[in-house]
Amino acid sequence: MTDEDFIRRTFALARMGLGHNWPNPLVGSVIVKAGRVIGEGFHAKYGSDHAELSALKNCSESPEGATVYVNLEPCCHTNKQTPPCAQRLIKEKVKRVVICNLDPNPNVFGLGVELLKSHGIEVTHGILSSEGEKLNEVFFHAQRTKTPFVHLKMASTLDGKISTSSGESKWITQEVARAHVHELRGAHQAVMVGANTLRKDDPELNVRLQNYQGPVPYRIVFTQSGNLPSGAKLFNDALKEKTLVFTKTPLKLNIPSENIFVMQSLEEAMEILFEKKLINLFLEGGAQLAGEFIKKKLVNRVSLYLNPSFLGTGASTLGDIGVELLSERPRLQEVESSWKGEDLYLTGRLN
Numbered sequence: 001m002t003d004e005d006f007i008r009r010t011f012a013l014a015r016m017g018l019g020h021n022w023p024n025p026l027v028g029s030v031i032v033k034a035g036r037v038i039g040e041g042f043h044a045k046y047g048s049d050h051a052e053l054s055a056l057k058n059c060s061e062s063p064e065g066a067t068v069y070v071n072l073e074p075c076c077h078t079n080k081q082t083p084p085c086a087q088r089l090i091k092e093k094v095k096r097v098v099i100c101n102l103d104p105n106p107n108v109f110g111l112g113v114e115l116l117k118s119h120g121i122e123v124t125h126g127i128l129s130s131e132g133e134k135l136n137e138v139f140f141h142a143q144r145t146k147t148p149f150v151h152l153k154m155a156s157t158l159d160g161k162i163s164t165s166s167g168e169s170k171w172i173t174q175e176v177a178r179a180h181v182h183e184l185r186g187a188h189q190a191v192m193v194g195a196n197t198l199r200k201d202d203p204e205l206n207v208r209l210q211n212y213q214g215p216v217p218y219r220i221v222f223t224q225s226g227n228l229p230s231g232a233k234l235f236n237d238a239l240k241e242k243t244l245v246f247t248k249t250p251l252k253l254n255i256p257s258e259n260i261f262v263m264q265s266l267e268e269a270m271e272i273l274f275e276k277k278l279i280n281l282f283l284e285g286g287a288q289l290a291g292e293f294i295k296k297k298l299v300n301r302v303s304l305y306l307n308p309s310f311l312g313t314g315a316s317t318l319g320d321i322g323v324e325l326l327s328e329r330p331r332l333q334e335v336e337s338s339w340k341g342e343d344l345y346l347t348g349r350l351n
């Protein structure tokens with residue numbers, strides 16, 4: 001087994017924390033001695049043991065002289081809930097540490113590596129770094145920009161339509177794609193919609209998957225007018241405490257008053273959400289709000305479900321995004337595709 005193989009294993013372990021450890025990164029760790037894995041662990045949830053500590057606790061024998069694989073630089077700062085990992089690795093007398101990505105957090109960046117080296121521990125970093133960046137794209141974006149990561153989802157026919165000219169819209173995509181959307185909701189901290197979607201669809205924006213026991217995302221509504229139906233499900237169901245409203249016009253609803261934010265711009269709303277440690281947001285539309293987010297360069301990933309059918313006239317997936325020249329059009333990078341039943345799923349980075 002190579003360093004790459006063990007780092008790949010840390011990715012698989014790290015993913016086990018998905019959805020539970022925001023705003024922290026996904027981190028896994030493998031401890032290897034004389035060619036044998038003697039311990040594995042991952043960061044399971046916010047405030048719980050970091051991956052290295054979890055792997056050390058699971059060790060079947062002494063980690064002295066072992067190699068520790070971890071996909072993110074071990075932390076070395078003490079102003080946080082859990083004890084620093086680099087100091088712990090030094091105490092356990094491990095021989096070598098192999099890291100995928102350095103931690104962009106300025107309290108750690110390069111310092112964890114330096115601390116380990118200064119205690120005679122051999123350190124290798126940069127193994128499979130672009131795969132590691134992708135695994136933790138949300139965390140890296142939030143650390144570097146101090147704004148939340150926004151993932152826009154759209155579903156349409158091949159000609160980019162989301163409803164007929166008479167307004168019929170349920171359903172454009174089939175069951176497998178819709179179940180996948182629910183999986184994505186569960187992997188985000190909050191689901192966001194514009195007020196028209198609320199007024200027209202009265203959505204629940206919850207995760208409806210069989211036997212789902214994962215985290216429950218916040219539901220966020222954006223309005224300028226403040227004209228929201230007080231009887232909507234989001235303001236009255238069992239999860240109403242998890243509904244947030246961003247409005248330009250003050251209003252009262254049947255949700256805690258601290259859940260209503262008066263803001264001047266979407267940028268300000270993003271700042272507020274970042275302050276609340278909500279860094280991983282799923283934007284479900286509709287077209288107008290999605291267009292505003294794209295125009296303001298606030299979208300970081302786009303996922304599109306394309307049903308192999310046409311509607312001709314009818315509403316489009318996106319409203320105005322402020323593009324006048326072809327050369328100005330936002331373009332997805334690193335696009336990946338797969339089939340979700342009969343629907344084609346495309347996902348790529350933006351900004």
Ligand SMILES: NC(=O)c1ccc[n+]([C@@H]2O[C@H](COP(=O)([O-])OP(=O)(O)OC[C@H]3O[C@@H](n4cnc5c(N)ncnc54)[C@H](OP(=O)(O)O)[C@@H]3O)[C@@H](O)[C@H]2O)c1
Nearest residue numbers: 155162194195196197222223224225284285286287288289
């Ligand atoms: N196929 C899909 O993937 C999909 C996904 C979601 C929705 N939809 C469909 O899309 C339709 C609704 O789309 P839509 O384009 O008409 O409306 P929308 O984007 O859902 O909502 C537009 C409203 O959002 C608020 N808004 C927009 N920009 C804002 C900003 N910068 N700050 C604060 N609030 C802002 C305004 O609310 P106020 O008017 O209250 O000021 C605006 O009228 C529905 O029929 C729904 O079924 C389809």
